[in-house]
Amino acid sequence: MAARRYIPLAIFIVLLAVVQITVSLAGANYYLTQLTMSLYYALIAVGLCLFMGYAGQVSMGHAGFFGIGAYVQAVVTTSNLLPFKDAGAVRFLDSIGFLIHGKTTLGQPVLYVSPWLALLFALLITVGIAFLIGVPVLKLKGHYLAMATLGFNVIVLTLVLGVKPFGGADGLSGVPPFALVPGVAVSGRFDARVGNYYIAAVLLILGIVVAMNLVRSRVGRALRAIHGNESAAGSLGINTSRYKLYTFVLSAVFAALGGCFLAHYNAAIGPSDIDIMKSVRFVAIVAVGGMDSIWGVVYSGIILTFISLRQVFQSYDEIFFALILIVVMLFSPRGFFRYEYVKNALGKLRARLRKERAG
């Protein structure tokens, strides 16, 4: 039984490899750029799926957490410490290998904090903020929760636009590559496309495995009970607010992680990446995938983001996402990409065939 639930994972890994090989053989490696970004966005969607689908809450502010991750990562790694290289703290960090001597695109020497340290820092800040926001916000339900999280997103966006180190309306650019291990770096370089595709894939798969195990665990059962009926779950002795908070923080971490890696991959981050529309987009992706279906959300996240990044709808992109959100909610609030739908349809077809054969 335990092995069976890894079958979708195996299928997914094979699909990822097949897509890469097909694209590369067809000499269309430029598709990989958008595919890689789609994989990162799918990671964010998986996190949101835990919070929306399993805990049954709504967040209209996940682009805010995405932004916190990406901006902290970008600010820390683009700050040149060379003028301060004689300061004690800087010298200490340098001596234990937490600083990197690099060169800008113009060839000037720079000294910056290792992306690993930045990542740790970014995630810690995200966790802290998610806790601070989560404790009071998660007491709210329905439209109050939606408005409060939306408000959080607007605050993050306004601060980013108004505070100078965050680059204002231009955002931040020149984020250095993130060397995970020597030789493997998250960057947007053209010759590293295939490698980066797999970096994103591995990160996404790790995220999926974490989510899958969480859902299967005691926590997952508690979350589903909360989704079903919060008061009933509470009366069964489930600490509902704590579980909701942990899931909120975890989904915020997923969003921030996606943000951190995308900041390195695109070498830039800007305010347009974190506006309210992006939060709505994440909600739309989760809704299409089927709120409580991790695999549905993975596929809808990759497909919808890829379509959007390929600019299939040009300036009608937002309209497309709005329409898709409405259509899902009207016709199939449990999502479109659900395995059970396929299974049901196949079952019906089989039954009909059997009947025809008999009659």
Add this chain to the structure above:
Amino acid sequence: MTGIVTIFQYIISGLAQGSIYAVVAIGFNIIYNSTGIINFAQGEFVVLGAMVSITFSAIFPLWAAIAMGIAVASLYGALVEIVFVKYARAFSPLRAICLASIVFILVSASGLFSFLHPVLSILFGLAVALPFGAGGEFLLLRFQKEQNVLQLIIITIGVSILTRETMKHVWGKDVFALRYFTGTAITTISVGGVYISPQLLWVLGTVTLVVAGLYLFYKYTLVGKAMRAVSLDRKAAQLCGINARLLVTLSFILSAAIGALAGAVTSPQTSTDYKMGSSFAINGFTVAILGGLGNSFAAALAGLLLGVLESFTTAIVPSSYKEVVVIIIMLLILFFKPSGLFGKREERTLKEF
């Protein structure tokens, strides 16, 4: 002396701004009372009303242009309700027509047939829209699920983006403004040493009229009483022979109409662009919960309060952070007193927040 005058200046402009928030908040309340949902597209109703008024003001007298803005926004409010919110079990030709008009608006806004002669492009647009309307109605009838409140809220979020983006395609990204009702941007009236724009008086007067009108409507007309009955207990009202579904549509119309009026009277001073809706919505929602969701007269007071508060904060913090201040007020109210400033304690235990 000048200090007091400045303070008065802040108070007056705060009152004008706040009265608009109050109107948007009342729009939220009208729909909330009849359906239990927060209509996230409320801000877009305001912008739509202003935009249509501005467009028509080029050829028509001001009052006629504003009347058209209100009419178009009301129609749109009805469309939204009939297509996206209503749940019907029988074939509804009205909904089919509404669906077709939404498709028509989208097709026209996309400029798909704009290379053709205008008359032809309208015909082609209709040719696309009508089958889509009929097909959509069939699909809705066959496959629509009855939605819970959360799903309806997500739908209104979708509607708000759909509306905003369509307006972007129709009017572009430019900033427009309606002309001043009396005088120009530099006309001022001196009231005891305080110089104010006559437009502020227009705003305050309009809002007072709207609030008074709504009060009379709810208190003395049969339809108003029926709407109150529906918001108190929908089932019981239906048992008394009240057509609750029709009243829900009416509440969307009413809400869109007063939103559009608010958009039109503020447009000369604050200008209008397609993406202003979300800030109207956030401010209006803050006021609505400040007064206690569903309580329109408390919302009027809360609106004035928030307006004055906001006006004074612009003296301290840069105006680009104005929205942050409002959101922080909203969050504080949600955290500590979700029943609103004027809400009773008993409500707190009954309502779900």
